[in-house]
Amino acid sequence: MYFLNPSYGKVSLDDINEHIKAYLKEDPKATYKVVIGTDSKTTQKCSIIVTAFIIHRVGKGARFYYQKVKSKPLIDLRYRIYKETELSLTVMDQLKQHGITDLLADWPIEIHLDVGQQGETRKLIQEVVGWVTSVGYVAKIKPNAYGASAVADKYTR
Template identity: 30%
Template sequence: MTYSEVFSHIYSFMKHDPRGNYKLMLGTDSQIHESHTLFITGIVVQRIGKGAWACFRKVTVPRCMTVLHERISYETTLTEEVASLFTKEYIDALIQIVLPYIYKGASFMVEGHIDIGAGERNKTRVYVNEMMARIQSLGIEPKIKPDSMVASSYANKFTK
């Protein structure tokens, strides 16, 4: 799908129930295969408690990216690329859907899911501040494990 088609699906999904609580969540995961590294960026709009619509973007790097920092950084870059497509005008259009209903409980937020964790035994913990700062600099709420379900669960499912 083109970005316009993706946005159209998200817009229609939200327009169907403008009183909902919405999260637009973006996140990337990767998997090293025999001769390449596969990256999947998930784009998920969730109507909390009432379903979701999702799609993903696939990028293949024709080599095994075994250096963890490089792979985590590239995952974050791909999430940033997709996030940059959601310009102020696009985000404003989605906000306008729920705006008349915010005093009745409607909401909309954008999150960037990063497939890293801050746990003591997690090898990626040394990159948490760096990657969170990158996502935050886009004006997006960064989420890490266990709250980064688009990267660590949805996108992960398609990397295998």
């Protein structure tokens, strides 16, 4: 498994582990947040799904990595939002398995969901927020879900 990073290109989870150690060492007194967010774009031919993993040095920038997956078209909105949420939680599990979250244990973990009070996704907020919080993470929705609506969204094209 690998992720992509704008500066480093294709990186493994072991590479990410080393990058995070170096990033935390640059400013050990800073406050950090761990953010995972997924967004997708669907056409008649396929869906592009991007999950972003972000280490946010609050007030001082961030580092991020992302995975991009192509699938059959995800036409149904409910299914697409559930799939995005599932992929965010799956990436979080992968990071845990590689000890990356141990490095970040002192900071909150947020799952950014591509749902909001505006539009059709408002009907799904309670369901996906409940799912994320039931497994122990903080759920953020639009407009506070920048991991999904800004970072992941940028790479779905």
